[in-house]
Amino acid sequence: MAEVRPAGPADVRGIAAVYAPWVRDTVVSFEDVPPSADEMAARVGAALRCLVAVDGREVLGYACATPHRARAAYRWSVDVAVYLAPQARRRGLGRALYERLLTDLRDDGLVTAYAGITLPNAASVGLHEAMGFTQVARFPHVGFKHGAWHDVGWWARPLVDRLPVPPSGG
Ligand SMILES: CC(C)(COP(=O)(O)OP(=O)(O)OC[C@H]1O[C@@H](n2cnc3c(N)ncnc32)[C@H](O)[C@@H]1OP(=O)(O)O)[C@@H](O)C(=O)NCCC(=O)NCCS
Structure with a gap:
């Protein structure tokens, strides 16, 4: 029975292993070289939030939130972003990771979540739309990988019912 919980240092090797085939074998990620466990530890540490879906100590998937842009x-x-081990797909784990992540982000005071999806990707589009994301943009031929140009679509999801007035200074 899988459990969703915040990622810790002991999970980074498993997170890197889940991510690696999507980098190596697909255009889902625009990276060329799978990050090492040390690099993944740095990314998890720098993320706003990272969750893992685990079965015992085995990482089956993860979802992380990072700042949209720096300014x-x-x-x-x-x-x-969310990634599962291939054999862990279609068991509700993507939905479970996002339900918890989006709730946590709302509780953190964040207002909008965005996801960039290399197209086509029926599973990712299906998950994001099932979670309330709608498409807001499509960047044509914005990346070149594995011998072809690829479009990236952007999906957005409000985290709040109405836009807040941020405290002064904003
Ligand atoms: C995208 C991904 C995270 C989906 O996770 P998942 O655990 O398989 O999805 P779930 O079982 O939680 O499904 C939730 C909903 O997503 C949609 N969905 C999931 N897989 C789908 C598919 N292959 N085709 C269409 N819709 C799909 C459905 O609406 C589904 O609801 P349902 O089960 O009631 O039909 C998973 O396929 C994955 O890791 N893919 C490779 C990496 C990737 O593309 N990540 C996204 C990068 S942008």
Whole structure:
């Protein structure tokens, strides 16, 4: 029975192992070289939030939120991403990871979550739309990998019912 919980240092090797085939064998990720466990530890440490779906100590999947962009006015916006081990797909884990992640991000005071999806990707589009994301943009031929140009679509999901007025200084 899988459990969703915050990622810790003991999970980074498993997170790197889940991510590696999507980097190596697909255009889902635009990276060329799978990050090492040390590099993944740095990324998890720098993320706003990272969750893992685990069965015992085995990492089956993960979802992380990172700042959308660095400049100050963007600080209520986050990018989210989710990856599962191939054999762990279609068991509700993507949904479980995102339900917890989006709730945590809302509780953190964040306002909008964004996801960039290399197209086509029926599973990712299906998950994001099932979680309330809607498509807001499509960047044509924005990346070249594995011998072809690829479009990336952007999906957005409000985390709040109405836009807050941030405290002064914003
Ligand atoms: C995208 C991904 C995370 C989905 O996770 P998952 O655990 O398989 O999805 P779930 O079982 O939680 O499904 C939740 C919903 O997503 C949608 N969905 C999931 N897989 C789908 C598929 N292959 N085709 C269409 N819709 C799909 C469905 O609406 C589903 O609801 P349902 O089960 O009631 O039909 C998983 O396929 C994956 O890791 N893919 C490779 C990495 C990737 O593309 N990550 C996203 C990068 S942008």
